[in-house]
Amino acid sequence: MKVVLGRDDLAAAAEAAVKDSGEQFERLAVRPVHKASRGFVDGNGPDVCELAIVTLLQAVAQDRPVLLLPVTALGRDQHQTLVTLGRLTVEDVEGRSVGVRAWSQTTGVWVRGFLTEQYGVDLRKVDWRTYEGAHVDGYEDPSWVTRAPEGSKLPADFLDGRVDFGIMGNELPADDRVRTAIADARRVAAEWSAATGFTPVNHVLGITDAAARENRAAVLAAYDAMRKAAAAAPTAAIDPSGFEGLRGPVTRAAAYALEQEVIARPVDYDELVERTCAALGVPASRLGG
Template identity: 40%
Template sequence: MSTATLRTVLKTYPHTQALKRGALTDRDVTLDFVDVSPVHKAFAPMVRETAYDLCELAIVTALQAIAYGAPIVLLPAVVASRFQRGCIVGWTDRGILDPASLAGKRVAVRAYTQTTGMWVRAHLAEDAGLDLRQVEWITQDPAHVAEFQDPPYVSHAPKDQSLAEMLQRGEVDAAIFGNDLPTEPGFAPLIPDADARDHAWWRKHGFMPINHMVAASRAACDAHPEAMRAAYRLLKEAAAPLAAHDGQPVPYRFGFTALRDPVAYTIEACLRQDLLPRALTVDEVFAPAMELLGHDGA
């Protein structure tokens, strides 16, 4: 049997470098890496057109895609997690708002479905008791999943200005950023003890908030099951040398057992924010991958 080639999108992380530079290989699969930067630009093509065989995918996008019946298989593979409370910022010239006082205010975020935004909102509700539906969420991008429509408390702004500019001019009262978190003078976090709160949350729940997992095309899984199993083994093998030391959090996680509680928590957070059209169970989310991977995915 010839080796199958899988068209693959993965961002370069410490735990994916060995795969991307070809230091780790498997005779059952060839990973043909496609460079998409920033990586979130691959998400819509993946869930709308299954443009790739294997693709990094935001967990909110993945859950929405599953709920709407997109032909993807979510693997039990987390490749990006991070603490999120430091991602909501204000502008010091107007004073930094207390998170509990955001009801009735305007908060900008790239997209309502952005995973960082989902986690920040979940933390605001948990920490400050904020009614998220009482905030006007100002967005620029639509959902990656075409069928999803933003809830009525979400408004849209033109894309000819950045979130940082909107915040500086006072058009919004706070803004949530992803990897583009501004560091210039004048921007300051709304949650000054974000790092301490994040670590306390991690100690309580046992995982870092999940940003990105890995999804596969259902057609590619059906056509090349051995190659998909090999790709999953490679993902785990690439991360293994970077396993946690001294009980510190790490941004990756693998296996159905390890991900059951984190994914269940994420589903509930999405439901509370009107991000899903219906309730999902962890068994439903992982059923196709469990059939594909069997005990290898445990």
């Protein structure tokens, strides 16, 4: 079983469980993990892959043989990732330029959802700039989104003032001028999570349909071990693993993605559950449902 995981604790747990089941295990050295996404979705990569929620949703919307293995690899607050320089605030977003690495980037999907829900922003009245495409072939940005010139980089464009706002998580540049566009963003994020019952999730685990059907015992053993490891070191206040734990964040992310033309058709959460259960030959309760 070939695996791409960013977290060492999840990888160690999965390796021990898979080997105990009698199967071979190989952790592929891919960093950052999103570089494995395209090959995984195309069927030319690992059997199990840490995957952004939106990449999973796009793959399922295109009926690719990719399944959700319900373990959260990364979850975090997102309100603080909308940043600006100077005196602009979230109230100034309409009519201004906002850069995001990719329209399909999960952080961007979450933030745009907050903008519409909490601040009444009409996304089509924003000058959106993207810098790269999706990890799923066949997807194109909406017609009302502009691709930055070839070779452009979001952090540089942001610091040089070529975009008014940026949506950046790990790629946020270290500069004393940078501040959150949403005042007291961490408090706002905490209140949002308290109201919804979950922290936004960025990365889950994906598995190919073929691997799930051919290595059922090993996959289930790896799932049990990784879910236990994730619960011991959650990336958010509550680890939302298992089918029921992930229902809230994945459902909300899918709704945002559909509204933002990130996916071409609705992806119902129960569709994800049914696909995985059918391949593994187990009821939803076996995977925390």
